[in-house]
Amino acid sequence: MSQGEYVAAAYGVVFVALLVYVAIIAAKLARLERETAELAELARTRHADV
Amino acid sequence: MSTSSPSSSTSKSAVPALAALAAALVGIAIAFAFYVAPEDADQGISQRIFYFHVPIALTAYACFAWGAVKGLLLLWRKDERYDLESYVAIHQGTIFGSLTLLTGSIWAKASWGHWWLWSENQLVLFLVLFLFYSAYFMLRFSIEEGPRRANISAVYALFGVVLIPVSFLAIRLAENIIHPTVFTRDGPQMSGVMFLTFCIAWLAMSVLAYALYRLELLGKRLDSNLRELRELLT
Amino acid sequence: MSYLGDVATLARKDLRLELRARDTLPAMLLFVVSTLVVFHFALPEGADEVAAQGLLWVALVFTALLGLARAWAPERESGALEGLVLAPCDRSAIWLGKAAAVFAFLSSVELVALPAFALFFGSVDAATVAGVVLASIGICAVGTLLAAMAAASRTRELVLPLLFLPLAIPLVVGGVGASVSSEPARYLAFLALYDAIFSILCWASFEYVVSE
Numbered sequence: 113m114s115q116g117e118y119v120a121a122a123y124g125v126v127f128v129a130l131l132v133y134v135a136i137i138a139a140k141l142a143r144l145e146r147e148t149a150e151l152a153e154l155a156r157t158r159h160a161d162v
Numbered sequence: 163m164s165t166s167s168p169s170s171s172t173s174k175s176a177v178p179a180l181a182a183l184a185a186a187l188v189g190i191a192i193a194f195a196f197y198v199a200p201e202d203a204d205q206g207i208s209q210r211i212f213y214f215h216v217p218i219a220l221t222a223y224a225c226f227a228w229g230a231v232k233g234l235l236l237l238w239r240k241d242e243r244y245d246l247e248s249y250v251a252i253h254q255g256t257i258f259g260s261l262t263l264l265t266g267s268i269w270a271k272a273s274w275g276h277w278w279l280w281s282e283n284q285l286v287l288f289l290v291l292f293l294f295y296s297a298y299f300m301l302r303f304s305i306e307e308g309p310r311r312a313n314i315s316a317v318y319a320l321f322g323v324v325l326i327p328v329s330f331l332a333i334r335l336a337e338n339i340i341h342p343t344v345f346t347r348d349g350p351q352m353s354g355v356m357f358l359t360f361c362i363a364w365l366a367m368s369v370l371a372y373a374l375y376r377l378e379l380l381g382k383r384l385d386s387n388l389r390e391l392r393e394l395l396t
Numbered sequence: 397m398s399y400l401g402d403v404a405t406l407a408r409k410d411l412r413l414e415l416r417a418r419d420t421l422p423a424m425l426l427f428v429v430s431t432l433v434v435f436h437f438a439l440p441e442g443a444d445e446v447a448a449q450g451l452l453w454v455a456l457v458f459t460a461l462l463g464l465a466r467a468w469a470p471e472r473e474s475g476a477l478e479g480l481v482l483a484p485c486d487r488s489a490i491w492l493g494k495a496a497a498v499f500a501f502l503s504s505v506e507l508v509a510l511p512a513f514a515l516f517f518g519s520v521d522a523a524t525v526a527g528v529v530l531a532s533i534g535i536c537a538v539g540t541l542l543a544a545m546a547a548a549s550r551t552r553e554l555v556l557p558l559l560f561l562p563l564a565i566p567l568v569v570g571g572v573g574a575s576v577s578s579e580p581a582r583y584l585a586f587l588a589l590y591d592a593i594f595s596i597l598c599w600a601s602f603e604y605v606v607s608e
Contacts, residue, residue: 115208118272122211122265129261140381147388154395237604294562304549313604314545324597332566335586339573
């Protein structure tokens with residue numbers, strides 16, 4: 113590998129790490145969306161019972 | 163359990179603005195690193211790795227220090243909020259520390275042809291710190307949530323920050339007894355423009371780390387609020 | 397009771413318990429000698445004496461780990477740690493007493509390990525002995541506190557080595573340096589510095605490790 117390719121690899125590693133982070137946040141957001149939907153449903157049924 | 167977030171539901175979070183600022187700064191830093199800064203006479207293009215490798219390392223140290231400060235605040239003020247802040251800071255520090263090891267290893271391969279160099283003191287220090295802070299997570303996740311875990315985590319964070327200079331000194335001393343190295347490196351002599359690029363990159367990494375720190379805190383507080391909500395509803 | 401009186405009482409209690417039970421000390425002695433024998437077979441042909449010096453420190457660190465794993469066992473088994481914490485003595489005295497007892501155990505083991513090492517691998521000089529003494533102080537100070545942290549964990553036997561080894565690295569550097577280098581004083585001074593810094597840190601922070 114030429115020197116330039118190593119430089120690209122180093123920057124690439126940091127970039128990929130950042131993208132992985134974004135993916136993790138996205139998954140977390142999806143999970144949170146599911147949970148809040150569940151909780152909203154629970155609250156609705158509670159409210160209907162009251 | 164107190165849901166202690168300083169911002170109420172009506173105030174806007176600073177996180178999106180921080181993230182945008184971080185993105186802008188990183189963009190500028192990359193532009194400077196590749197287009198503005200001159201090529202180093204001795205090391206050639208691989209020197210450009212330094213513009214991110216060193217700031218990432220410095221940011222990791224800052225995260226560990228921040229984690230220790232929050233830990234100290236926890237032990238002193240006994241406010242539970244500091245435990246999460248300390249944990250997230252150390253988590254960010256570990257991420258940036260891992261990136262330091264990765265970028266440092268690539269630089270070593272580019273410059274010297276080896277993926278690892280025991281003669282690179284900063285790399286060796288980060289290896290020791292990586293082991294130390296990995297153990298932090300092992301410890302934390304094997305103790306039940308509660309004030310005991312918060313206290314122990316805080317004390318361990320303090321040990322970490324004391325270990326940094328002590329380890330550095332040890333590694334310096336070890337240079338003389340571990341195989342004498344053939345590879346010596348003079349620190350890059352930085353011209354004005356190079357130094358400016360370095361500072362921009364350092365600022366970018368610091369803002370990035372802070373944005374990620376606030377983002378993670380946001381996520382974890384959201385988690386605990388939802389948990390509490392679930393308990394109240396079921 | 398005075399602070400040092402408390403420390404002495406606590407240390408004496410541990411020593412008396414061990415003298416009666418006789419489980420930890422014999423195990424550590426056997427372990428260190430077995431390890432040294434393993435090292436003989438682990439060193440390839442032509443490996444020099446300097447490499448062997450390094451292995452002494454590996455043996456000491458892992459033997460210490462063995463002892464540290466059992467350091468808080470009497471308190472854990474009888475549920476006495478909570479009682480000690482509630483006792484009217486300063487909690488840092490608990491740490492100091494326990495660390496002193498562990499130091500006594502480790503030193504007894506080293507009294508056997510060093511001659512054994514000299515027998516198997518070649519001589520042991522005064523700098524090495526000084527290094528062993530100074531490093532043992534650091535090992536016992538830090539190890540005792542880390543063992544208390546590990547005691548709170550579900551996976552205590554697994555987590556103690558993970559906590560201990562990174563902090564032991566500077567001690568190994570100091571110890572090996574004292575044995576091997578032509579300027580042992582620098583390494584001995586470093587060991588003393590480590591001992592001072594970390595002992596103060598342990599002394600100040602122990603109460604937070606055991607309290608809620």
